[in-house]
Amino acid sequence: MTKSKISQEGLTTGPFPNSKKIYESGQIHNIKVAHRSIELSDTKTSEGEIFQNPPVTVYDTSGPYTDPDYAVNLEKGLPKIREQWIKERDDIQELEQLSSEYGQMRLADKKLDHLRFDHVSTMPLKAKDGRCVTQYYYACQGIITPEMEYVAIRENQQIQQIQESYREHRGQCYGAQIPEKEVTPEFVRDEIAAGRAFLPANINHPETEPMIIGRNFLVKINANIGNSPTTSSIEEEVEKAVWAVRWGADTIMDLSTGDNIHETREWIVRNSPVPVGTVPLYQALEKVNGDVEKLSWEIYRDTLIEQAEQGVDYFTIHAGLLWKHIPSTIKRVTGIVSRGGSIMAKWMLYHHKENFLYTHFDEICDILAAYDVGVSLGDGLRPGSIADANDRAQFGELEALGELTQKARDKYVQVIIEGPGHVPMQGIKENMDLQLEHCKEAPFYTLGPLTTDIAPGYDHITSAIGGAMIAWHGTAMLCYVTPKEHLGLPDKHDVKTGVITYKLAAHAADVAKGFPGAQFRDFAMSKARFEFRWKDQFSLALDPETAMQYHDKTLPDEGYKSS
């Protein structure tokens, strides 16, 4: 037995208090959908009567790590739950070697052996020539894949079992078409086929538990992780990924810019139960030692293939920032703040050429379609301050993203659209309305937005306000912001604070939209609160640990202690 490459000591695993992992079977496919079931204690009335409270099933992003029957082994990676489903479609080939030059080079480098994930010996999958393997393509063919049935069951959180047992406010959903009672596999298929939903499912990431991003589904959140030139090891990044999904991250983006990006990503993907996104431009830039002028389509293309074959589920691509948009950024207070946007603008100005991500967009889509990598169209011109919100630069780029959406759809590539950033409250609805219009209802994925700029240290909150509102209006996924935003790199505690803050914002939006069953957890919490079932309040809380720690046992048991 060889020495282990990675320590599991820092990992937080195991079930949440009074919760157990349950698995619900599919009706169409042989699938087992994981939920978390929170067990509640009985209600005891002052007359001595006892009433049982049904367990509450909640959406569970944490993967096998919270299943006590699962033996965590980072070196082996997570179970490949999608492996069979992918193979049975009979439209893929197993490659004989990695297709990217960079991937081959790293594999051949013996000095990297001690960093390498061992089970990488399996060769990547790719669509057979002439076949398309995206969930979007399948949906357009009328096929309900196991992934689609999985997300239908997952979104329902078993609410069908208790739907009649509590009062629910009517939602207001700004033209979204939220299902009235429950999500069916057919509904999932139709939403994907309409381009209104994205099911991230790279055929090389069979470990992922299927999830869906779309405005007629539960609002999702993303947590950014990734090393930097100054900090952290592979171990820490894997630890951060497991930590983020434990608290509720629906996807993670690996934004590494430090050493051994390729190997770090392999470890993350193999151990991530949620889809993984990246910004391939960041790694491409590392390959030319940060020298923007030296970036080229060839290097970028090789990076796309390298990452697609590792199993990255979606790529942020800043293809909508065009030559014609740059002049409109000159009068801005904060110029171009998107990292991808500023890299591409610099490249364009140096070479006096149009954005190569735009000129090569068809080729990009061909690559992505062969692995079912989704494209997240980056907003390189997102405002970096509320002063710059909703300006010509931002909305000019949004129109270009709409054009690219159509191109991607023509190739059956799944698309989502990135949005701001910094927007005062009165400008939020305009962002959503224009995005729906220009991008033909492709899912919107925003970073907050921050609703004021005067509270550094609290930007998880300034942005949760904007995030909850824009999600209510239709944004499908929110990228989290941590308390360190604008100030420093987040540590583990910041990651948790960011995730919980965004989870509550997303949930507030689910409730406001009237998603079936979204209000049940609130109802169960309020009932437990009114009945002073403290243990149940902790179990139902998004963050049981903090609630327990803050609980002051000297508080008298009086109803009026709650607001």
Added chain:
Amino acid sequence: MTKSKISQEGLTTGPFPNSKKIYESGQIHNIKVAHRSIELSDTKTSEGEIFQNPPVTVYDTSGPYTDPDYAVNLEKGLPKIREQWIKERDDIQELEQLSSEYGQMRLADKKLDHLRFDHVSTMPLKAKDGRCVTQYYYACQGIITPEMEYVAIRENQQIQQIQESYREHRGQCYGAQIPEKEVTPEFVRDEIAAGRAFLPANINHPETEPMIIGRNFLVKINANIGNSPTTSSIEEEVEKAVWAVRWGADTIMDLSTGDNIHETREWIVRNSPVPVGTVPLYQALEKVNGDVEKLSWEIYRDTLIEQAEQGVDYFTIHAGLLWKHIPSTIKRVTGIVSRGGSIMAKWMLYHHKENFLYTHFDEICDILAAYDVGVSLGDGLRPGSIADANDRAQFGELEALGELTQKARDKYVQVIIEGPGHVPMQGIKENMDLQLEHCKEAPFYTLGPLTTDIAPGYDHITSAIGGAMIAWHGTAMLCYVTPKEHLGLPDKHDVKTGVITYKLAAHAADVAKGFPGAQFRDFAMSKARFEFRWKDQFSLALDPETAMQYHDKTLPDEGYKSS
């Protein structure tokens, strides 16, 4: 010299980084309005050019404590800046003794000497017989008081000097009539006369720096403090009050329920530069040892007079919870959660009588008018969970509050209306619309509202989302919520977190409404951020300490590090 009764050691005073206290003179009256001026460093361009950045004047709730020329002395209390203004109106009398029995009893009790604020030797003021001394009355007479001119200058934050120097988003203000360029003293008078604004100014609290609460002014926030049977001393409560106003509390409510409530309040009022509110019912209940049945109009009345003569600026009075409303609470998930509401409901059920606060409301108003104490009509039936939001009980009480608003106005008593609590996002606008309608535009004062119930430990955030939204729609003041809400009693750190969180929510609303100059601080921050003037970013931050502490000096100086 006697031994000092109170230590000042725990007090945090002194100016904020790179800030100085400035005083702006009135045009009509001989007044000096305090602002905080934040000095900024120069902009240095890459070409070596240097541009000065004008200082930024911001609203300052901190009182003399942040003036380095002021020698803090808690035993002496704050300077009585309003003393002359009050006397010059020649409509008040100095009483020969305290009017309340309880006040006299406490004063006569030698055992309390060591707790007593010494300068209480000055006797209270009261309106001369037949005279009315409320700011509302003056406004209705067409008078512009020094208090009114003070708040006009204060609200402007000297924005007139820089108004043309930056771009500003157009606000959206839902029917509010925000002044376009600046607030004039005439505008303040007219808003008060219309009942749309409340200027808290008990004639026995001459230490208060005038401020205004109304939807056509900056959104204000309140911080609750107060001891409890299990915790804290007079010292700690004064310390908490000074701490809360340092970070931005526009008013404080003393909700003490522990020992020596009378003496604690005296110390707080004498040392508070912001208006102080209370819930007199809490103290009345202490006087009958918590025995609700024993509460009576006589005890309550004596408490009102006792507190009015100490200088409390507004009272929360739960007079709108009527006998007829109680049945509609039975089917609620969380019943009656307002402490005042549950006390009165219990009293009514025990005595089978209508709420004595309702039946004696005219007498209450007569007492309040004689000192210019404002009434904050309590929402005893506010929802304690999103499940109970916007129900018949809540809106039934709101109608009664509208009726009481008119009664108070008939006596020239200033009125604000308390609101929820817990409301899902889609229900927020309805709350605001009905409040404006039923209560004829009297200022709305809400507690959050929380937009979801599933995040105990993070309820400052779940409620800041609702708070920012309802303030945008027209709520004039937000009562803060701390991270300990529903779990325990807030400590100093929680108070600060609550205040900063609500300050940013209120500011986000000011920006969204388009209040003149509200966006300037954001603009200055964004410019400093883009130019990597870190020191200026800290100075401009709502919480410079936390921003500085989070700042990671290893971060490279790159534009794209901001979102």
